[in-house]
Amino acid sequence: xxxxxxxxxxxxxxxxxxxxxxxxxxxxxxxxxxxxxxxxxxxxxxxxxxxxxxxxxxxxxxxxxxxxxxxxxxxxxxxxxxxxxxxxxxxxxxxxxxxxxxxxxxxxxxxxxxxxxxxxxxxxxxxxxxxxxxxxxxxxxxxxxxxxxxxxxxxxxxxxxxxxxxxxxxxxxxxxxxxxxxxxxxxxxxxxxxxxxxxxxxxxxxxxxxxxxxxxxxxxxxxxxxxxxxxxxxxxxxxxxxxxxxxxxxxxxxxxxxxxxxxxxxxxxxxxxxxxxxxxxxxxxxxxxxxxxxxxxxxxxxxxxxxxxxxxxxxxxxxxxxxxxxxxxxxxxxxxxxxxxxxxxxxxxxxxxxxxxxxxxxxxxxxxxxxxxxxxxxxxxxxxxxxxxxxxxxxxxxxxxxxxxxxxxxxxxxxxxxxxxxxxxxxxxxxxxxxxxxxxxxxx
Amino acid sequence: xxxxxxxxxxxxxxxxxxxxxxxxxxxxxxxxxxxxxxxxxxxxxxxxxxxxxxxxxxxxxxxxxxxxxxxxxxxxxxxxxxxxxxxxxxxxxxxxxxxxxxxxxxxxxxxxxxxxxxxxxxx
Numbered sequence: 001x002x003x004x005x006x007x008x009x010x011x012x013x014x015x016x017x018x019x020x021x022x023x024x025x026x027x028x029x030x031x032x033x034x035x036x037x038x039x040x041x042x043x044x045x046x047x048x049x050x051x052x053x054x055x056x057x058x059x060x061x062x063x064x065x066x067x068x069x070x071x072x073x074x075x076x077x078x079x080x081x082x083x084x085x086x087x088x089x090x091x092x093x094x095x096x097x098x099x100x101x102x103x104x105x106x107x108x109x110x111x112x113x114x115x116x117x118x119x120x121x122x123x124x125x126x127x128x129x130x131x132x133x134x135x136x137x138x139x140x141x142x143x144x145x146x147x148x149x150x151x152x153x154x155x156x157x158x159x160x161x162x163x164x165x166x167x168x169x170x171x172x173x174x175x176x177x178x179x180x181x182x183x184x185x186x187x188x189x190x191x192x193x194x195x196x197x198x199x200x201x202x203x204x205x206x207x208x209x210x211x212x213x214x215x216x217x218x219x220x221x222x223x224x225x226x227x228x229x230x231x232x233x234x235x236x237x238x239x240x241x242x243x244x245x246x247x248x249x250x251x252x253x254x255x256x257x258x259x260x261x262x263x264x265x266x267x268x269x270x271x272x273x274x275x276x277x278x279x280x281x282x283x284x285x286x287x288x289x290x291x292x293x294x295x296x297x298x299x300x301x302x303x304x305x306x307x308x309x310x311x312x313x314x315x316x317x318x319x320x321x322x323x324x325x326x327x328x329x330x331x332x333x334x335x336x337x338x339x340x341x342x343x344x345x346x347x348x349x350x351x352x353x354x355x356x357x358x359x360x361x362x363x364x365x366x367x368x369x370x371x372x373x374x375x376x377x378x379x380x381x382x383x384x385x386x387x388x389x390x391x392x393x394x395x396x397x398x399x400x401x402x403x404x405x406x407x408x409x410x411x412x413x414x415x416x417x418x419x420x421x422x423x424x425x426x427x428x429x430x431x432x433x434x435x436x437x438x439x440x441x442x443x444x
Numbered sequence: 445x446x447x448x449x450x451x452x453x454x455x456x457x458x459x460x461x462x463x464x465x466x467x468x469x470x471x472x473x474x475x476x477x478x479x480x481x482x483x484x485x486x487x488x489x490x491x492x493x494x495x496x497x498x499x500x501x502x503x504x505x506x507x508x509x510x511x512x513x514x515x516x517x518x519x520x521x522x523x524x525x526x527x528x529x530x531x532x533x534x535x536x537x538x539x540x541x542x543x544x545x546x547x548x549x550x551x552x553x554x555x556x557x558x559x560x561x562x563x564x565x566x567x
Contacts, residue, residue: 106551133551138516143557166554175545175560185554193555199484199508227560230491235558277486314507371528412526413509443509443553 103133106444108196112203113438125151129165141170147216164260165218176226180237183260186217187225187235187273188287190310190323197441198415201361201375201407204437207399208355208381211252212325213308220260231278241269241291244302244335249348250397252383253304253327256293267292269304281314294331300338302331317363319373326385327353333388351388355381371409378402396427405437414442475501475535482524483507484553487546490561494538500563502534512549515563521549538565 110127128151132144144167150160168182185193191200191209195216200206209215223237240263242256258264269291276284286309294302310323329335332351340346361375379401384393405419417439423432476498481488483506494500504513504524513534514521522532548559 103551108553131551131554131556133556141557145554170557175562193558194484194553196484196509196553199553225558227490227562230489233486233558275486277488277490280481280488283486412506412528 100137101135103135106131106133108443109441110197111440114203115436117434119433131166139172141172143168143170163216163218165216174226176228177224178226179222179224181222182220183218184221184223184237184239186219186221186239186271186289187237188217188271188289188306189213189215189308189325190285190312190321191215192217196443197417197439198409198413198443201359201373201417202377202403202405202419202437203417203439204421206323206357206359206377206403207379207401208323208325208357211254211381211383212327212353212355213306214253214255214257217257218260219258220263220265231276233275233277234273236272237270238268239271239291240265241267241295242293242304243296244293244300244304244329244349245296245339247293247304247329247335247347247349249350249383249394252353253306256304264295266295283312285310293329294335297335297338300331300334302329302335304329317366318360319362320358320360322356322358324356325354329353333391336388336391346391348384348387348391348394350384350386350393352386353381353383354385355379357381371407371412373407373409374404375406376402376404394427396425396430396432398426399432400424411442413444414440416440473499475499477501477503479503479505480513481505481507482511482513482548482559484509485548485555485558487513487548487559487561492561492563494563494565496538496541496565496567498538498565500534500536500538503531504534505531509552510550511552511559512547514547514549516545516547518544523550538563541565541567 107130108127109125109129112124112126113121114124115121126149128148130146132142132146134142136142145165147163147165148160149163153160153162164183166183166185168180168184171179171181173179187193189209191205192213192215194200195205204210205215219240221237221239223235223239225233225235227233240258240260242253243258243264244256246256247253248255269289271287271289271291273285273287276282286307288308289304289306291304292302293304294300305328306325307328308323308325310321312321313319329349329351332349335349336346339349357377357379359375359377361373363371363373365372380399381401382398384395384397387393400423402422403419405417408416410416417437419437420434421437422434425432476494478489478492478494478500480492480502482504492502502513504511504522506524506527508527510526511524512521513524513532515534518536520534520536522534524532542565544563544565546561546563548556552559
């Protein structure tokens with residue numbers, strides 16, 4: 001009410017003094033009018049201007065507090081002057097919900113220098129990744145992720161790879177239920193779905209996220225995802241299974257994915273993830289994978305199961321993350337026997353693999369303009385954790401690693417990394433190799 | 445300069461001041477401020493409830509890269525600055541009850557499409 005009075009007072013004062021000061025309407029001469037007196041004309045003119053100003057004020061108020069209301073029926077894109085006004089910096093206008101939009105190309109790069117102990121240093125343009133997206137409408141969207149690893153691809157065995165890591169269609173029904181089909185990322189672990197270089201410490205990805213969880217783990221699949229309740233998210237997919245012939249004693253599941261290359265889906269695998277993100281800075285997740293793997297051996301019933309849980313927490317300058325993953329391989333004994341008969345050597349595949357890591361980090365210099373972080377990560381990963389009966393574990397594959405280093409962010413999307421990895425194993429014959437790693441990564 | 449001119453000039457200044465005081469940025473009620481943090485690949489909070497008629501001021505901040513904040517079908521679409529570079533603000537009046545979906549409108553990584561949430565306007 002007081003506001004309205006103030007508006008009227010303001011308008012009145014403007015009307016009373018504005019005209020003469022601006023010199024637009026000088027006082028009328030004292031002459032007679034046959035229609036109306038000069039005073040009456042003046043009053044009518046003032047009333048008209050009051051109405052105009054009130055209308056203008058209402059328009060301005062309406063523009064400043066735009067109501068949140070359901071959208072109008074789909075229509076052609078409105079001309080620019082009819083778009084909603086900007087309400088806060090920086091905002092932009094929105095197209096109609098049925099208009100197709102192709103987003104700009106995004107991507108990330110990973111450029112490394114690795115210097116293993118007693119070996120020559122190597123420069124490796126490890127990853128060159130481009131992401132594309134296109135919205136057919138508000139409900140139907142395509143996302144693609146194309147990756148070139150190690151910069152060069154040829155027919156030789158030791159060369160880079162071109163990988164189609166994501167190429168899926170999302171059918172968005174409602175926040176609780178959305179459908180996805182195509183080439184998808186397995187929703188397992190911290191890194192597999194969150195592998196942009198500025199989003200993790202260390203030049204190379206954690207060992208657990210390499211040998212126990214085979215990041216980047218992608219394959220053809222279909223499934224659902226969504227958010228439920230306050231802060232819960234889920235994914236549940238059917239995906240092409242792992243290939244048992246590619247499981248190894250040293251690298252575990254690292255090479256066991258079919259990668260969408262004519263993936264055998266005689267038996268599909270089931271995978272899912274549940275995350276809690278309801279508290280700022282906290283992210284807790286658990287995921288699983290279960291599927292038959294022995295499709296290359298009709299007489300071997302082999303399955304891989306994986307259970308994982310992870311957490312990330314950030315408070316001020318401090319952050320920490322951790323992950324635990326365990327792999328169960330049913331039929332490992334039969335698998336070893338069969339592969340030994342066909343290849344001549346037993347692959348020594350374990351019936352269980354296990355890995356975990358913890359990684360505290362700190363941003364020790366909050367007063368400087370750019371972010372600097374220091375971290376230390378302890379990892380324990382054993383690809384021979386439990387063996388089939390009668391098979392001895394290879395101790396050199398029961399490993400632990402200390403990785404310590406730092407990250408410097410000249411921009412939140414650009415990171416310069418350096419770390420030193422100390423790896424130890426339980427073998428008295430085979431010594432693991434430490435390494436110095438320097439990396440440059442960026443997201444755009 | 446005559447006395448009348450001075451009076452008129454002073455009155456005009458007072459009027460201008462009053463107009464500024466009741467300008468559109470001065471709402472009839474204080475906005476309800478809700479802080480939302482964006483981070484690959486979540487909004488926290490991801491479910492927001494407000495009462496009908498509330499003027500809502502969303503303050504959007506990122507913990508990593510640029511994100512977008514788009515209320516589907518409404519015309520609101522803000523780009524959230526990168527970590528340490530301030531925040532974006534969206535102000536609206538929650539007049540019509542219903543549930544509105546918001547999502548990240550700026551490609552931010554492999555899990556970009558998981559960044560969704562809802563604003564529920566209740567009676």
